[in-house]
Amino acid sequence: MSTPLERDLIRQSAATLAEAIAEGEVSAREVTQAHLDRIAEVDDRVHAFLHVDGQGALATADAVDASRAAGELLGPLAGVPLALKDILAMKDVPTTCGSRILEGWRPPYDATVVERLRAAGIPILGKTNMDEFAMGSSTEHSAFGPTHNPWDLDRIPGGSGGGSAAAIASFEAPLAIGTDTGGSIRQPAAVTGTVGVKPTYGGVSRYGLVALASSLDQAGPCTRTVMDAALLHSVIGGHDPRDSTSIPDPMPDVVAAAARADVRGMRIGLVRELTGEGYQAGVEQRFREAVEILEHLGAEVVEVSCPHFDYALGAYYLILPSECSSNLARFDGMRYGLRVGDEGDRSVEEVMSLTREAGFGPEVKRRIMLGTYALSSGYYDAYYGQAQKVRTLIQRDFDAAFAQCDVLVSPTAPTTAFRIGEKVDDPLAMYLNDVATIPVNMAGNCAMSLPVGLAPEDGLPVGLQVMAPPMADDRLYLVGGALEGALRDRWGHLLIEEVPSL
Amino acid sequence: MSAITRAEVAHLARLARLDLAEDELDHYAEQLDVILTSVARVSEVAADDIPPTSHPVPLVNVTRPDEARPSLARADALAAAPAVEDERFRVPRILEEQE
Numbered sequence: 001m002s003t004p005l006e007r008d009l010i011r012q013s014a015a016t017l018a019e020a021i022a023e024g025e026v027s028a029r030e031v032t033q034a035h036l037d038r039i040a041e042v043d044d045r046v047h048a049f050l051h052v053d054g055q056g057a058l059a060t061a062d063a064v065d066a067s068r069a070a071g072e073l074l075g076p077l078a079g080v081p082l083a084l085k086d087i088l089a090m091k092d093v094p095t096t097c098g099s100r101i102l103e104g105w106r107p108p109y110d111a112t113v114v115e116r117l118r119a120a121g122i123p124i125l126g127k128t129n130m131d132e133f134a135m136g137s138s139t140e141h142s143a144f145g146p147t148h149n150p151w152d153l154d155r156i157p158g159g160s161g162g163g164s165a166a167a168i169a170s171f172e173a174p175l176a177i178g179t180d181t182g183g184s185i186r187q188p189a190a191v192t193g194t195v196g197v198k199p200t201y202g203g204v205s206r207y208g209l210v211a212l213a214s215s216l217d218q219a220g221p222c223t224r225t226v227m228d229a230a231l232l233h234s235v236i237g238g239h240d241p242r243d244s245t246s247i248p249d250p251m252p253d254v255v256a257a258a259a260r261a262d263v264r265g266m267r268i269g270l271v272r273e274l275t276g277e278g279y280q281a282g283v284e285q286r287f288r289e290a291v292e293i294l295e296h297l298g299a300e301v302v303e304v305s306c307p308h309f310d311y312a313l314g315a316y317y318l319i320l321p322s323e324c325s326s327n328l329a330r331f332d333g334m335r336y337g338l339r340v341g342d343e344g345d346r347s348v349e350e351v352m353s354l355t356r357e358a359g360f361g362p363e364v365k366r367r368i369m370l371g372t373y374a375l376s377s378g379y380y381d382a383y384y385g386q387a388q389k390v391r392t393l394i395q396r397d398f399d400a401a402f403a404q405c406d407v408l409v410s411p412t413a414p415t416t417a418f419r420i421g422e423k424v425d426d427p428l429a430m431y432l433n434d435v436a437t438i439p440v441n442m443a444g445n446c447a448m449s450l451p452v453g454l455a456p457e458d459g460l461p462v463g464l465q466v467m468a469p470p471m472a473d474d475r476l477y478l479v480g481g482a483l484e485g486a487l488r489d490r491w492g493h494l495l496i497e498e499v500p501s502l
Numbered sequence: 503m504s505a506i507t508r509a510e511v512a513h514l515a516r517l518a519r520l521d522l523a524e525d526e527l528d529h530y531a532e533q534l535d536v537i538l539t540s541v542a543r544v545s546e547v548a549a550d551d552i553p554p555t556s557h558p559v560p561l562v563n564v565t566r567p568d569e570a571r572p573s574l575a576r577a578d579a580l581a582a583a584p585a586v587e588d589e590r591f592r593v594p595r596i597l598e599e600q601e
Contacts, residue, residue: 108578201558215557244564245557314541325518332519334593339584348594353521360520366533369514373506373538376517386544388554393547395555427533428540444558470559 009034010171011497014080014228017174021079024068028061028079032123035081039125039172042502047147048157048167050086051094052126057081060123067121076255077231078121083173085164086127087134088219089208090114093124097210098132098142098160101331101338101359111208112240113177113219120235125173128163132361133328134184134212136160137433140424141363148420149192150499151460155417158188158433164222165192169499175232176222181212182316183413183437185220186449190412190463193451193495195229195480196222198437200470201444202247204233205240213323214245216316216441224496226450226480230258233473249471257474261481264298268479269405273309274436280415282455286462287411290452293486294409294479304404306397311390312439317431318374318387319442325371328364331356366427395443402469407479410436412449412463436465445469448476450484451495461495505538506531 009017009031020026036054043049064079084090087097089107091114096102110118117124131141139147139162149157150170157166161178165188168176178185180198189196197220204219211217221232233254240246270291275284295301333339333355334348341354360368374383401408413433423429440447449463464483468475488494508531515522515530522530576589585592 105582108574108581202561241566245559245561247559247561308547311544311547314544317537317541318544329519333584335579335591336582337584342585342594346594347598348596349519350521351594352519353516356519357521357523365520365522365526366530366537368518368520369511369530369534370537372514372518373510373534376514382545383541385554386547386549387541388556389549389552390544390547391555392552393549395558428536431537442558 010038012174013225014077014174014223015225015231017080018077021064022068022074028064028123029058031079032057032061032081035125035173042170043172045148045153045502046150046166046170046172047145048083048128048163048170048172049126050096050129050144050163053093053124056093057123057125060118060121064121075120075235077175077235079123080175081123081125081173082117083126083128083164083167083176084114084124085161085176085178086130087179087210088113088177089210090124090127093127095127096144097134098130098144099359099361099364100143101355103338105336109208112205112242113236114208116236122175122235128161128167128176130163131160132364133210134160134179134181135324135363135367137183137187137430138423139163140420141361143361146420149417150502151193151417155419156191158191158417160184161188161222165189165194165196168192168194168222168224169496170502174224175228177219177236178222179209179217179219180441181216182320182441183434185222186437186447186463186465187413187433189222189449191417191461193461193499194222194224195226195448195450196220197229197233197448197476198440198446199233199237200247200446200473202245203251203446203471203473204236205243205246207240207242211327213320214327215323216320224494226477226484227258229448230254230477247471252471252474254474254477257477258481260478261485263294263479263482266299266407266479267405268294268299268301269304269401269408270301271309271401271408271410272303272305273307274410278414278432278435279411280455282457283411283415283462286453286455287464290464290483291409294483297482297486302405304401304408306401306439308390308393308397309439312394312442313431313435315387315390315394316438316442317370318383319391321367321371322374322384323371325368325375328368331359363427391442394439398439398443398445398469407475408467410465412436412465416455416458416460416462440467446473446476448480450480452483452487453495454498504535505542506535
């Protein structure tokens with residue numbers, strides 16, 4: 001049983017906890033221990049974590065407490081614990097990417113994101129569950145079993161970062177890191193009633209992020225409030241010379257934007273192609289209501305058309321598998337990870353094929369073969385080449401829309417959380433979950449999902465997506481902060497406070 | 503007409519170094535056909551004169567000073583290897599027997 005104080009600690013925002021730690025009202029150790037206790041209490045039902053590093057997290061917390069005692073200035077999130085998606089390399093801590101092929105692998109180095117979290121004094125509670133190598137929209141493609149949505153344990157928490165979103169929504173952690181290749185931060189945020197941000201491509205270093213599709217992958221914050229996302233975003237963001245795609249310009253001040261939380265005078269574009277057919281009625285309803293609130297708050301709302309978004313899903317499922325089939329060639333059982341069948345006089349090729357057959361799950365195999373197909377001579381121009389041209393046209397649609405509007409909005413996902421098992425062997429139905437989030441990855445700009453209510457028909461959370469131009473991440477926080485504030489005023493609390501107790 | 507045959511899937515699996523079982527070949531042939539038929543919609547877009555985009559944020563000639571820095575120690579590099587011999591990665595034979 002947890003004491004009332006401990007229960008209280010896990011329900012606070014990261015910003016509140018950081019302030020309490022800095023003021024000495026509570027120690028970083030107490031905060032970290034409260035979350036470790038919560039994980040021990042509920043994670044057998046949620047299964048958000050693949051590995052819990054209690055010792056490491058408490059050591060970081062103790063170091064923060066010692067710094068404070070020594071009168072040192074603490075960073076803005078010092079001592080506030082975090083859940084890390086299991087796709088980021090963390091030295092000496094198991095990193096599986098949700099795959100048997102990496103079971104037991106302990107990286108010999110830290111990802112840049114992890115390095116920055118450590119430097120900020122953020123205790124890392126453990127590694128969170130995910131669809132294998134981030135391929136999926138439900139976390140059912142994890143080799144280690146699905147994560148359960150805290151709103152209804154029979155339902156999916158989204159994917160691929162379902163573990164990070166579920167950890168946040170079940171109060172196991174106030175902060176988490178996700179990665180978003182086609183919606184893997186935003187769609188889980190939408191279906192768990194939490195906040196998720198995909199930063200501008202190049203805004204957060206990919207060094208040490210195990211690559212799925214290098215031109216699309218981006219790490220970002222998962223939190224319960226917009227301000228917490230901004231604080232975490234500013235810890236992990238910024239230029240990294242070890243990532244050649246990292247943007248050298250200074251990143252916008254997202255924390256100031258979250259504090260300003262003002263949409264007065266902004267032009268907000270409603271993307272015609274990201275509503276209508278295929279979108280659940282309750283999702284559309286809550287989305288429209290949220291847009292009305294933005295109008296009330298002083299924004300001007302106009303409808304815009306992005307005609308090539310209709311082709312984004314198709315182009316994505318050619319570009320992503322192509323990059324992934326190449327990136328995942330490194331899992332060959334030679335230098336790290338699983339090796340199967342290395343006996344008798346089997347050749348290296350046979351051992352590789354046996355290893356990859358045993359180590360990869362069905363979705364990974366499907367996408368590797370799709371990519372191999374799309375890149376084969378004879379098909380290259382019709383598939384991969386054409387998809388790259390469509391990618392250009394999607395970027396141009398965004399350019400035209402952002403010439404008229406400061407930000408664009410849409411529902412984050414077409415439906416609320418579906419039942420575990422419902423779509424697991426129907427790849428096309430699964431892919432449709434990302435229909436509204438994929439265009440942003442294709443163009444490289446930034447987007448946020450934030451909760452805007454529960455769908456009347458099923459009582460499950462609905463997310464609204466805000467999209468902004470590249471390197472205008474601050475606009476996400478202006479809009480997100482304003483909308484979150486207005487909804488909190490209306491409800492008297494954050495939506496996440498309505499989540500059933502586990 | 504199906505976009506992809508079972509024989510083609512077997513060929514792709516060989517290229518991708520996946521030792522698929524017989525029943526997997528049937529299953530994936532069916533699923534890949536559905537997916538490829540769907541994604542082939544990209545061909546409806548008239549894009550002959552459109553330049554391709556391989557990367558969302560074009561940065562070119564990204565360099566850094568050519569300075570020696572510490573790299574991974576040999577023991578660290580070998581620590582996770584499935585098999586090690588004489589402080590090297592041990593791998594299965596790489597040549598055919600008759601060679």
